[in-house]
Amino acid sequence: TDLYAVVGNPIGHSKSPQIHTAFAAQTRQDLLYTAQLVPLDSFDSALNKFFKHGGCGVNVTVPFKENAWRYADEFTPRAQRAQAVNTLKKMADGRILADNTDGVGLVRDLTVNHGVALNGKRILLLGAGGAVRGVLQPLLEQQPAELIIANRTLSKAEMLAKDFADLGNVKASEFAALDGTFDVIINGTSASLSGDLPPLPASVLTAGTVCYDMMYSAQTTIFNQWSLDNGVQKVIDGLGMLVEQAAEAFALWRDVRPETKTVIAVLRGERR
Ligand code: ATR
Incomplete structure (x- = not known):
């Protein structure tokens, strides 16, 4: 199984695992997406370990966006412009591509x-x-x-x-x-x-x-x-933006674009 994660500190409130798990079910992709709490001083070692043991991609949230920028080997043009990244992908040659899908x-x-x-x-x-x-x-x-x-x-x-x-x-x-x-x-x-x-x-x-x-x-x-x-x-x-930036990351990783409307509707419903 291909592994994905959102890494942050704190991470408990993240909706990303729910969103990506819904995308995976919908597009029949065999993957596991979890939330990972990373200690403030351990971003690089946590990611090295993750990518070494089946990790294919991560989303990065506060306070690690700078760390992710420094960790990456290559950047999409929009990430380069943004000087901030929220998505990393391990490429076929093992190098890490950074994108900003916000x-x-x-x-x-x-x-x-x-x-x-x-x-x-x-x-x-x-x-x-x-x-x-x-x-x-x-x-x-x-x-x-x-x-x-x-x-x-x-x-x-x-x-x-x-x-x-x-x-x-x-x-x-x-x-x-x-x-x-x-x-x-x-x-x-x-x-x-x-x-x-x-x-x-x-x-x-x-x-x-x-x-x-x-x-x-x-x-x-x-x-x-x-x-x-x-x-x-x-x-x-910004709920729709959250789901759409996730869909863009999912498409970068899996080459398939998930449908977002039903996922947004589910999250909206849960908030009431
Ligand atoms: P983020 O990563 O969320 O963009 P940031 O880089 O710290 O966080 O930027 C916060 C932005 O919100 C800044 O534009 C800040 O204005 P300043 O550049 O003048 O600091 C703005 N901001 C924060 N609190 C604000 C407030 N109470 N009223 C108006 N703007 C505010």
Whole structure:
């Protein structure tokens, strides 16, 4: 049996084993996917051991994304751009390929699952940390008319805009300086973790704006609730993105693309 795992610390809450086990059953792939708690100082030795004993691929979560970057031998172009990886694959020659499937997961959830077109649209991306960096290339590949990165610390947004300027019309802004309205607003800040809202002026919203929170939780996220309270009609949380980034990793490993809609529906149902 081919072995896969999600590695992190802590790891108890991870939904990845459930998601990948469902994908495997659905596509009749003979594999075992587990969650592995790795001690903070033992990433390399844990992975060496895993890949030596039947391990074919891993997903990497907090706090090991940097470790995974350093562990890999080769990178997909989008992982290279993101400078962050969430998926490793052992290739036929034994070398380790790194990918970042978060951005394509976000784009697929928006465009395929929710029918939200990004092409020609005005997009606002909140935050300028690792999560945002990871999704910029796939978002810009959709060719939005304009993509603005707003961040509390402007310099970080400016750096990102500069790094991705060759891929499309991308600019940086402070929250207070935002003007006009947006078709799609994506919250990639970690503000919700501390129960905070990014300081976004409500003037950027219209009833037709789609608000997407890359976080998800059992209740409506604080950002999505704020959006609803200000008249937005369509809000989406990050559960679909989670399943879609997993599907992309599964496809990289197994060369078969699992169906995601029923898996998303099951996870949604369990949260109630
Ligand atoms: P992640 O890996 O989740 O992206 P990160 O790299 O630490 O984590 O980035 C966190 C992002 O959330 C940053 O853009 C941060 O803004 P700063 O760059 O100004 O620090 C943003 N963020 C965190 N808490 C926030 C808050 N309460 N309000 C607004 N933005 C916040």
